[in-house]
Amino acid sequence: MLELLNEEKVFKDPVHRYVHVKYKLIWDLIGTKEFQRLRRIRQLGTTYLTFHGAEHSRFSHSLGVYEIVRRIVDLFEGRKEWDDKNRMLSLCAALLHDVGHGPFSHSFEKVFDLDHEDFTREIILGETEVNQVLRQVDQDFPRQVADVIAKTHDNKLVVSLISSQIDADRMDYLLRDAYFTGVSYGQFDIERILRVMRPTEDQVVIKASGMHAVEDYIMSRYQMYWQVYFHPVTRSAEVILSKVLHRAKHLYKKGYKFKLKPVHFYSLFMENVSLADYLRLDESVAMYYFQLWQDEEDTILRDLCRRFMNRQLFKYIEFNPMVQLKDWRRLSDLxxxxxxxxxxxxxxxxxxxxxxxxxxxxxxxxxxPIHLLMPNGELRELSRESDVVEAISGKKRTDHKLYFPADMINDLSSHRKAKEKIKEILHLK
Amino acid sequence: MLEDHAKVISLLKEAGEIIGRKKLQKIVYICKKLQFPFNERYQFHFYGPYSEELTLRVEELCNLGLVNEVKESKGGYYQYRYTITEEGEGFLGHYDLEMPYLNKCICEMNGQSSRFLELVSTVLYFDSLPKEEVKEKVFTIKRKQNYTEEEIEEAYGYIERLNKHLEA
Known part of the structure; x- marks a missing residue:
């Protein structure tokens, strides 16, 4: 089952230095076309428009998650709570956990009512190269891998390595996203965290002496959410991208004649996407259409695509729905x-x-939640022990923003009266 | 704008009060499976279907003063109670949400224990599987909850009853 390569392969990696592969099965999975497709899907979608370094792919993140799980199971080896028969299952699930992501997943999934988790399952269980490789272990192995990723496998410990509040997925994306965006606040001591992780029947827990390393990880998550993931400029790009997709779908349904038939989008527009259709679509294909649609006859699609491609994004203001609900109606009319x-x-x-x-x-x-393993063997929830975590657990973490094209509103050469009123409501100079 | 927020407020209004975040999570999930137009995304977690989107949405509604959250200590853990505020009522006035039969289903669910709703939502999560496989799933991935065969049958009967409300 665990056939080794003649010699260990390594991938150079800026976050983990090296990603080590010694099993042929893992090597073969990386070589499948479904996994290679992840090279053409950015990890952070439109974030590259805010942080220009954020061009890293889901391919490198997937390798990173695999590498972290590989190190965890190496550390678990020999502990009575860990059954090493689950090693390959854990490694494959780690490697494949994001294999079903599509281009700009967040916007595409919302607009076209898709779920990358369904496609992950289909890729693992369907007629794919990934499935063929996994079946080399045994006929049931693909289903087991899919169940771990879907969090419905009966081995909760293996599930928690990849999906829990302190899992390999989050640890890799925080470090990787911090590295590629260039921000300095995503750092935490992963070596220390890996060393204090302990397997239990149901989940990975943290030895109490490692609490401060976990505090750092939680702080890093907190900082990254506000500084990177919830960045208003990235959200502006997402808003425009969603509008592009909505407009293209609307036009298609109305029978609009595109200059180049958007064949890669047909099944998305019809909300009837087969696995083959889905796999054909990646960010390079999507960007190709956005590029072309900049020259479409339809003024809205053309304008939105130009904005997206040339980073002429919508402006935003803080929006309090309680106070400004009436403004919204008025704005919409104006x-x-x-x-x-x-x-x-x-x-x-x-x-x-x-x-x-x-x-x-x-x-x-x-x-x-994250549990600390106390010296007496008791498990305690992290925020009960850590003042730092407790302090940020109860903080306000929500906001709403209103997005609009300031350039259009500031152009007073037409509809001056209405635009003046809009400017007044939005407090634009 | 904020229609998904309004739907959650509307659900809380129909319920009067929901005690427990877990119960709220499972009620919205079950409503979604009954084809009520809730758009929150769910994933399977340790305790069944869970939506981070819903958690954050409720947090937003509390921050906006549209929903009231009361935190109560229950010894080793906290429990939360949710009701809508006057402002929430006012906010709903701006929307024309039509969800016929929602009230009947919500009241029915709100009277159930969160343990039972967890089972119902888990059964619904695996509704593409044959009954015997669903039972096996419940017994293996939820073995600590010790659900019995009778409880699973009861969950199926309950789902049927909820569906009948919609047909009536």
Missing amino acids: FEEAGIDPNYYLEVDSSSDLPYDFYRPGEEEERL
């Missing part, structure tokens, strides 16, 4: 009056629309 379609040029974006999560101890049995 946009119409000014000849600016509010369906495509006015949007409120909330933090809950974003795909990232904070650490929350939560309520009992709501969601599994």
Whole structure:
């Protein structure tokens, strides 16, 4: 089952220095076309428009998660709570956990009602190269890998390596995203955390003496959410991208004749996407269409694509729905009056629309928290022991922003009256 | 704008009060599976289907003063109670949300224990599998909850009853 390569292979990696591969199965999985496709999907979607270094791919993140899990299971080896028969299952699940992501997942999934987790499962269980490689272990192995990734496998310990509040996925993306965005606050001592991780029947727990390293990790998560993941400029790019997709879909359904038939998007527009269609679509394909749509006849699609490609993003203001709800109705009417379609040029974006999560101890049995293993063998929830974590667990973590094209509103050569009123409401100079 | 927020407020209004975040999570999930138009994304977690989006949305609603959250200590853990505020009522006035039969389903679910709703939502999560496989899933991935065969049958019966409310 665990056939070794003739000699260990390594990938140079800026976060972990090296990613080590000694099993042929892992090497073969990396070589599959479905996994190689991840090279063409950015880890952080539109964040590169805010942090120009954020061009790293889901391919490098997936290798990173694999490497962290490889190191964890090496450390677990020999502990009575760890069954080494689960090594290959853990490694494969780590490597493949994001294999179903599509281009700009966040926007695409919202607009076209897709779920990358469904495609991950389909890639692992369907007629794919990934499935062929996994079946070399045994016929049931692909299902087991898919169940670990879906968090429905009965081995909770293996699941928690890849999906829990302190898992290999989060540890890699925090470090990797910090590195590639160039920010300095995503750092924490991963070596220390790996050394204080302990397997239990149900989950990985943290030896109490390692609490401060975990505090750093939680702080890093907190900082990264506000400084990188919830960055308002990135959100502006996401808003425009979603509008591009909505507009293209709307035009297609109306029978609009595109200059070049958007064949790669047909099944998305019809919300009937096969695995083969899905796999054909990556960010290079999507960007190709956005490039072409800059010259479409439709003025809205053309304008939105130009904005996205040339980073002429929407401006934003803080928006308090309680206070400004009436403004919204008024704004929407004024946009119409000014000849600016509010369906495509006015949007409120909330933090809950974003795909990232904070650490929350939560309520009992709501969601599994991080547990510290005390010297007497007792498990205690992290925020009960750590003042630092407790302090940030109860903080306000939400916001809403209103996005709009300031350049269009500032152009007073037409619809001057309506635009003046809009400027007044938005407090634009 | 903020229609998904309004739907959550509307659900809380129909319920009157929901005690427990876990219960709220499972009620929204079950509503979603019953085809009520909730858009929060769910994933399977240790205790069944869970939506981070819903958690953050409720947090937003509390921060905006549209929903009231009361935190109560229960010894080793906290429990949270949710009701809508007057401002929440006012906010709903701006929306024309039509969710027929929501009230009947919500009241029905709110009267159940969160343990039972966890089972119902888990059964629904695996609704593409045959019943015997669903049972096996429940017995293996939820072995600590010690659900019995009878409880699983009860969950199936319960889902049927909820669906009948919608057909009626």
